[in-house]
Amino acid sequence: MVASGRESAEEGVRAGMAGGILGIEVVVFDVLGTLVDEPGGLRAGIREAVPAADDAFVDELLALWQGHVEREQRRVVRGRRAYADSGIIDAEAARLVADRAGVGDPAAVDRLAGAGRRLPPWSDSAAGLDRLTRRLVVLGLSNASHTAVPRIAAYAGLRWHGALSGETVRAYKPAPEVYRLAVDTAGCPPDRVLMVAAHAWDLRGARAGGMRTAYVRRPGGDPPTGSDDFDGRFEALDELADALRL
Amino acid sequence: MVASGRESAEEGVRAGMAGGILGIEVVVFDVLGTLVDEPGGLRAGIREAVPAADDAFVDELLALWQGHVEREQRRVVRGRRAYADSGIIDAEAARLVADRAGVGDPAAVDRLAGAGRRLPPWSDSAAGLDRLTRRLVVLGLSNASHTAVPRIAAYAGLRWHGALSGETVRAYKPAPEVYRLAVDTAGCPPDRVLMVAAHAWDLRGARAGGMRTAYVRRPGGDPPTGSDDFDGRFEALDELADALRL
Structure with missing residues (x-):
């Protein structure tokens, strides 16, 4: 201790x-x-979806993901958004990351959305x-x-x-x-x-x-x-x- | 198979x-x-509460317990009783068994009611x-x-x-x-x-x-x-x- x-x-x-x-x-x-290790698992999911990203860009995309999740969960806690489960919010985060990184393949975006379960x-x-x-x-x-x-x-x-x-x-x-x-x-x-x-x-x-x-x-x-x-x-x-x- | x-x-x-x-x-x-092994665990709980019971009497008390639980769960399923959780129904069963066996000590009845968790x-x-x-x-x-x-x-x-x-x-x-x-x-x-x-x-x-x-x-x-x-x-x-x- x-x-x-x-x-x-x-x-x-x-x-x-x-x-x-x-x-x-x-x-x-x-x-x-x-x-x-949630950041570690999300980082791995982002690297897989955006193989060309360098470390700095992966960091940026991870911050984008985590910022979205924290903000939306806080909105739910404060009653400013109806409850949406982690799968919905993760899918939103994956979409934001994909858009920022120019990933258009729907299968890749789907797989990225599941990164929050592969930790x-x-x-x-x-x-x-x-x-x-x-x-x-x-x-x-x-x-x-x-x-x-x-x-x-x-x-x-x-x-x-x-x-x-x-x-x-x-x-x-x-x-x-x-x-x-x-x-x-x-x-x-x-x-x-x-x-x-x-x-x-x-x-x-x-x-x-x-x-x-x-x-x-x-x-x-x-x-x-x-x-x-x-x-x-x-x-x-x-x-x-x-x-x-x- | x-x-x-x-x-x-x-x-x-x-x-x-x-x-x-x-x-x-x-x-x-x-x-x-x-x-x-639910019957085995319940049987052990009954034996502990009613040490003098012979096998036939333990069987009778077990049947009393199981009959009550099955009947009350069926009543809930059919909408004839409001939902009551297994702890409540087990406590009722323990009370029936204790009454039938002449067990009056409240601590012994409480312990018997928990037999459904010690299986x-x-x-x-x-x-x-x-x-x-x-x-x-x-x-x-x-x-x-x-x-x-x-x-x-x-x-x-x-x-x-x-x-x-x-x-x-x-x-x-x-x-x-x-x-x-x-x-x-x-x-x-x-x-x-x-x-x-x-x-x-x-x-x-x-x-x-x-x-x-x-x-x-x-x-x-x-x-x-x-x-x-x-x-x-x-x-x-x-x-x-x-x-x-x-």
């Missing part, structure tokens, strides 16, 4: 005990960015889930659509006891109803449910819903600030499992 | 090819009875799912509540890419909306989705929804009749995986 920079193992163990990472029944994982896992994701699922109930909770989540899991080799999508409540994290869905499915008090994410904004939403929170550092994540008081901060899923005494 | 009684392996392979068990993208498993897996269930999840999208689909399904999976050591409950559509199999939920989540044409169950009544419902169907023989299941034309009949999950060419 790493609270801020590098603490000693002894401090880490003490923090785990004091921070109250024990008493957990159900572990809920964010998926995109936390268990799979590589982080190196410790499958083994970490395997270890956790042996002792606790483990759920995925994603802004990806209810069709996309199991397919993302299958592609990345991830398995758990259940997977939830914000689509079920027609909302996107950090909308409170998405965390309520997770706690309702967990079927126990929210302080026995641990949300694990690489994004502080996601953990703040879970905390507001009464869940316990664990940050896992990942490339491209959203690290906690000084005012965040999460129940644990980890460098990898093995550290999280250690802190849960599995 | 076993079509009726014992066929030769060669006939099995031919049947698998001709029966069209190929081209499957998503495998949907019934859970209770198909992956876990042992069949010996090939975990390994079979492990093999299938490596190559296809695998979902659980149960009449157990959305809280119960992941807990049943965790208790039995079963993992998949997603788990669905009839509770999401407030219905019980074989109501058509439960199979529609599975096909919608699968996100592909229903003839690329394979329902696997130990109950012919469940497979008939899936088939009516356009899904492909595979019967797996389990103790206490509901075997096909001569008029059932399922896409495959198997003695174990390894046979199913072989027929899917995994």
Whole structure:
């Protein structure tokens, strides 16, 4: 466990005990960015659709995609757009990227639109889930659509006891109803449910819903600030499992 | 693959090819009875609550429990009772059993009510799912509540890419909306989705929804009749995986 920079193992163990990472029944994982490398997978999809693009152009196209998705999800959360699932928003993003890059082949645009389901896992994701699922109930909770989540899991080799999508409540994290869905499915008090994410904004939403929170550092994540008081901060899923005494 | 009684392996392979068990993208498993031994788990819960009961009395109490659950689910399916989830109906069954057996301790009745979540897996269930999840999208689909399904999976050591409950559509199999939920989540044409169950009544419902169907023989299941034309009949999950060419 790493609270801020590098603490000693002894401090880490003490923090785990004091921070109250024990008493957990159900572990809920964010998926995109936390268990799979979303930018990496999207970048690969863009490279395939636009083979002539150099790194700078791929970066530009990726930013175009991600900007569209973030903006549209925010509009849904704020009630400025009716709920549209991740498949619809990804297809819009793929169209924007294709138009910018001059890709006209409909099959190539279709394939690009599916890039959001072909995301590589982080190196410790499958083994970490395997270890956790042996002792606790483990759920995925994603802004990806209810069709996309199991397919993302299958592609990345991830398995758990259940997977939830914000689509079920027609909302996107950090909308409170998405965390309520997770706690309702967990079927126990929210302080026995641990949300694990690489994004502080996601953990703040879970905390507001009464869940316990664990940050896992990942490339491209959203690290906690000084005012965040999460129940644990980890460098990898093995550290999280250690802190849960599995 | 076993079509009726014992066929030769060669006939099995031919049947698998001709029966069209190929081209499957998503495998949907019934859970209770198909992956876990529901009567066995309930029997253990009853024995624990009523230690003095002999085998005949345990059988009687089990029949009381199962009769209540079947009757109430049927009433929900026929619109004669508002949807009540499996936790509510199991608690009613536990109360009936406790009353019949003279068990008054509320903690013992509560524990008995949870027996429906403590069900042992069949010996090939975990390994079979492990093999299938490596190559296809695998979902659980149960009449157990959305809280119960992941807990049943965790208790039995079963993992998949997603788990669905009839509770999401407030219905019980074989109501058509439960199979529609599975096909919608699968996100592909229903003839690329394979329902696997130990109950012919469940497979008939899936088939009516356009899904492909595979019967797996389990103790206490509901075997096909001569008029059932399922896409495959198997003695174990390894046979199913072989027929899917995994």
